[in-house]
Amino acid sequence: MLDPRLFILNAEIGFNAGDMIVQLVMFVILLALITKFAWRPLMNVMQEREEHVANEIDTAEKNRQESERLMKEAQDELKGTRENAQKIIDDARKTAKSEEAEMIQTAKSEAERIKESARQEIEQEKERAVLALQEQVGTLSVQIASKVIEKELTVDEQEKLINEYLEKVGESK
Amino acid sequence: MDHGSPMYEDVFGISWLDFNLSNVLMTFVASLVVFLIAVLASRNLQRKPTGVQNFIEWIFDFVKGMISSAMDWKTGRQFLPLAITLLMYIFIANILGIMFMVTINGDLWWKSPTADPGITLTLAVMVVALTHYYGVKLRGTKGYLKNFFSPIPILFPLKIVEEFAITLTLGMRLYGNIFAGEVLLALLVSFMASGMLEAAAGFIPMLLWQGFKLFISSIQAFIFVMLAMVYMSHKVMEDH
Numbered sequence: 001m002l003d004p005r006l007f008i009l010n011a012e013i014g015f016n017a018g019d020m021i022v023q024l025v026m027f028v029i030l031l032a033l034i035t036k037f038a039w040r041p042l043m044n045v046m047q048e049r050e051e052h053v054a055n056e057i058d059t060a061e062k063n064r065q066e067s068e069r070l071m072k073e074a075q076d077e078l079k080g081t082r083e084n085a086q087k088i089i090d091d092a093r094k095t096a097k098s099e100e101a102e103m104i105q106t107a108k109s110e111a112e113r114i115k116e117s118a119r120q121e122i123e124q125e126k127e128r129a130v131l132a133l134q135e136q137v138g139t140l141s142v143q144i145a146s147k148v149i150e151k152e153l154t155v156d157e158q159e160k161l162i163n164e165y166l167e168k169v170g171e172s173k
Numbered sequence: 174m175d176h177g178s179p180m181y182e183d184v185f186g187i188s189w190l191d192f193n194l195s196n197v198l199m200t201f202v203a204s205l206v207v208f209l210i211a212v213l214a215s216r217n218l219q220r221k222p223t224g225v226q227n228f229i230e231w232i233f234d235f236v237k238g239m240i241s242s243a244m245d246w247k248t249g250r251q252f253l254p255l256a257i258t259l260l261m262y263i264f265i266a267n268i269l270g271i272m273f274m275v276t277i278n279g280d281l282w283w284k285s286p287t288a289d290p291g292i293t294l295t296l297a298v299m300v301v302a303l304t305h306y307y308g309v310k311l312r313g314t315k316g317y318l319k320n321f322f323s324p325i326p327i328l329f330p331l332k333i334v335e336e337f338a339i340t341l342t343l344g345m346r347l348y349g350n351i352f353a354g355e356v357l358l359a360l361l362v363s364f365m366a367s368g369m370l371e372a373a374a375g376f377i378p379m380l381l382w383q384g385f386k387l388f389i390s391s392i393q394a395f396i397f398v399m400l401a402m403v404y405m406s407h408k409v410m411e412d413h
Binding site: 035 | 255
């Protein structure tokens with residue numbers, strides 16, 4: 001390829017100034033036109049797509065963080081609610097327990113009271129019965145005695161005798 | 174090649190202004206083809222690419238990779254249109270001569286425009302001139318001049334020689350590869366045209382050589398753009 005003709009201007013195969021100028025001008029025109037009509041729109045679209053994808057990634061990331069935050073919030077709320085419910089249950093249980101104890105106490109004291117009053121009544125009744133019996137026994141013994149000794153005793157002596165007996169009865173009892 | 178060229182000499186009476194009309198024609202054809210491909214591929218652009226848009230975007234990404242392997246993308250993105258146009262133009266220009274060659278009245282009309290040293294050197298000079306332009310534009314005159322004296326000032330003469338050397342090699346590499354391919358193609362064609370037996374014998378080599386030349390064409394287009402971007406990065410980047 002080192003034909004000396006190559007390096008001589010205007011050689012048959014070689015440097016033609018006209019070709020060079022045409023080539024240069026043609027290429028510059030091609031570059032300008034092709035950039036305006038093809039590359040510029042194409043680059044814009046690619047740029048737009050890149051931005052779109054970047055935006056989408058950002059949005060997805062933001063959404064993810066947001067949802068994570070919401071989930072945590074909900075979890076916290078759930079935990080709080082659970083604690084609250086537990087507290088309410090505990091409270092109710094405690095209240096019920098104390099109420100139960102109180103009720104038992106009340107019932108016990110009531111029973112005690114009823115028992116007491118019953119005992120008192122029994123005591124009273126007994127006393128009354130004893131009194132009634134005393135009187136009854138008195139008259140009965142008088143009647144028996146009068147029947148036995150046939151009016152040999154006076155009423156006063158009789159009375160005295162009865163009292164003596166009665167006291168003996170009370171003592172021996 | 175034993176063909177003549179359709180010369181149109183001394184235009185406007187200027188003694189040095191000669192035109193090889195074949196080159197003018199082929200330059201125009203190559204430009205037209207590249208332009209049509211680009212415009213057809215970038216019609217109906219969509220955010221979600223389909224069909225031919227995928228293809229052109231693949232080329233974009235390819236060239237993007239070439240540029241970012243030479244310099245950082247922030248600086249390099251402004252050279253993207255130039256690099257893609259260069260790549261496509263040179264590739265198309267290279268393969269124009271593969272399909273067929275047309276000779277009219279002994280003059281070779283249809284060939285690769287890049288099989289002419291003037292054409293390739295014009296491209297090379299344009300690229301190198303652009304590297305100097307962007308070197309001044311992006312680094313300032315001082316930074317641009319400093320580039321010639323770094324890393325050590327004594328390399329200055331070598332740096333000057335280098336500028337001419339890279340221009341010459343950039344153009345001549347392309348020219349040599351394509352021209353050699355065309356010479357062999359022309360030889361094969363004339364061999365096959367000399368008789369039936371020769372035609373049959375030359376068929377397989379012809380096919381092989383055309384395939385190889387297609388390969389050479391794409392490789393050379395790639396190398397040209399790659400080197401253009403490397404030279405560009407030498408001028409526009411801070412440390413090299």
